[in-house]
Amino acid sequence: MSGSEGRGSTLPGAWSLEPGALQQQGLGHAAMDHHQNSGLQLEGFGLEKAAMGKERKEGQRRGKLMNLPYDILLEILSRLPARFLLQCRCVCKSWLTLVRDPRLAKMHLARASQHRNPSLIFNFRDNGTADLNLILNFHVNGNRVLYLFDLNEEGCEAVTIELPFLSSGSPNPFSILGSCNGLVCVARGFSLPSDPDIYIFNPITRECTMLPEPCIAHTSRADYAFGYHPATDEYKVVRTLFTGTNPLTGSYQTKVEVYTLGSKSWRRLEDTEFLLWASPSSLVNGAIHWLSGYHLGSGIYLIVYFDVGDEEFRVLDPPSELNPSREKGCASLVVLEGCLSLAYAPDDGGSLVVWVMKEYGVKESWTKQFVIQRGAVFPPMNYLQLLCLLKNGEILLEHTIKRLFCYNPNTKMVRHLAIHDLPNWIMHPTHTYVQSLVSLWTNNGAEE
Known part of the structure; x- marks a missing residue:
């Protein structure tokens, strides 16, 4: 091989990879540009x-x-x-x-209801204890944001979900009326003298619908409850208005109307003689339950329920041991693992007793499941609201100052459940919620 054919030389018709060689061959910058562009x-x-x-x-x-x-x-x-x-x-x-x-x-x-813990949903409302700067720095649009916290992901932050029906700077705060199968019933403007606007909203899919105007005029306090019946696959909102007492019988008088998701109007039902605004409602077995009184001043607890399927009011007996006519206290209904349950705390606040109805509708099936004694960590029991039973066996409770506690009935240990980067005063109040894909437009013939 001659010297001209050493390293760096080019074969006939081939391009040299060295720019200097191109110039030596008289090809100039144009050839160099062509070579570089070809490489690119x-x-x-x-x-x-x-x-x-x-x-x-x-x-x-x-x-x-x-x-x-x-x-x-x-x-x-x-x-x-x-x-x-x-x-x-x-x-x-x-x-x-x-x-x-x-x-x-x-x-x-x-699957989510059976194998996973529920989520928690709550909205913003200052209880007067928070610093104004803290409120403004935390969220300037707090009155139109829903907070969602997944109990399966403890230690994570709550997810903020803007409500599509509330405009920026909306002057009317909203209230969560209840949730069912991933759908949330929300009221806007409860503080106004007229009826609030009622919406049904899926925070996950962001589907939302506004309910029509009620047919019963707003003459007294109106309360709402949200329910579902699996046999009819219908979601319904029940609106009740307490109008007073019957002077002859001493029983309460409450007007009732119902709205079915997908319909165009409310329907008036027969009046009921039960007081239904005394406590929050609980949904189980296709029925909405209230802890109520039958006769004025009787002091006797009755569990009144509204069957979402046949739209009739009926009564369940509470546990035989529960006799508020002899001892005063605070009672509330809750659903634990699909069973109707009743939590009762005497006025002294020393304990919280939880009964579970093992077989729905059978009075004898009421079982005293838990007795939680007040300890050094717990506040008085009559200021606690039982929320749910977690998959690890712990009981989740909420205090009136909106702090969350987890109680282990086996070890009797209590721990505070903190939500990352969320002050305690943000919760008002807390509802359990199951994240789902349930659509507003594929139930009850509703059209998109």
Whole structure:
């Protein structure tokens, strides 16, 4: 090989990779630019080819997944968190169809209710103890934001969800009336002399609808309860207005009307002789339950329930041991693991007793499940509200100052449940909530 054919030389018709060689051959800057552009084009082609290959592989994986039987796909997706499933809607049209399938919403709801802890939802209201600067720095739009905290992810921050029906700087705060299967019933403007605006809202899917005007005029205090019946697959809102007492019988007089999700108007029902605004309602077995009184001043607790299916009011007997006519105290209803339960604390605040109705509708099935004694950590028991039973066996309770406690009935230990970066005064009040894909538009014939 001659010297001219040593290292750095070029073969006939080939480009040298050294810019100096190009200039020596008289090709100049134009050839250099062409050489560099060609290299960039080759590099770009390589990146494009790699991206196409990656996209092809992802498409093949999606194709393999979509080749599974449809029922198997629903079973797989039902095990994923609701917020993740919403992201799956953007993958392709097939996934969008899957996620929108009402069967997936029901399967996901059943699995979440059985195997996962509920979430907590609450809204902002200052109780007068918070510093104004702290309020403003925390959230300037607190009166139109819903907070959601997943009890399966302790230590995480609460998620803020803006309500689509409240405009920025809305002067009327909202109240949470109740939740059911992932749908939340919300009232805006409860402090006004007229009826509030009532909405049903899914915080996960952001679907929302406003209820029509009630048919009974607002002449006294109006209260609302939200429920669902699995046999009819209907969601209903019950509106009650206490109008006074019957001078002949001494019983209460309460007007009642009901709204069914998907309908266009409220329906008037027969008046009832029960007082239904004395305590929050609890939904179990397709019925809305209140702890109420029958006759004025009787001091006897009655559990009144409204069957969402046949729209009739009936009565359940409380535990035989509970006799408030002999001892005063504070009682409330709650649902524990699908069973109607009653929590009672005497006026001395020394203990909290929890009864569970093991067999619905059978008085003899009331069982004293828990007795929580006041300790050094706990405040007086008559200031505690029992929220739910966690999957690890702990009991979640809320104090009136909006602090959350977890009580272990086996070890008798108490721990404070703190929500990261959220001051205690933010909660007003706390509701349990199941994250779901239940749609407002696929129930009761409602149209989008």
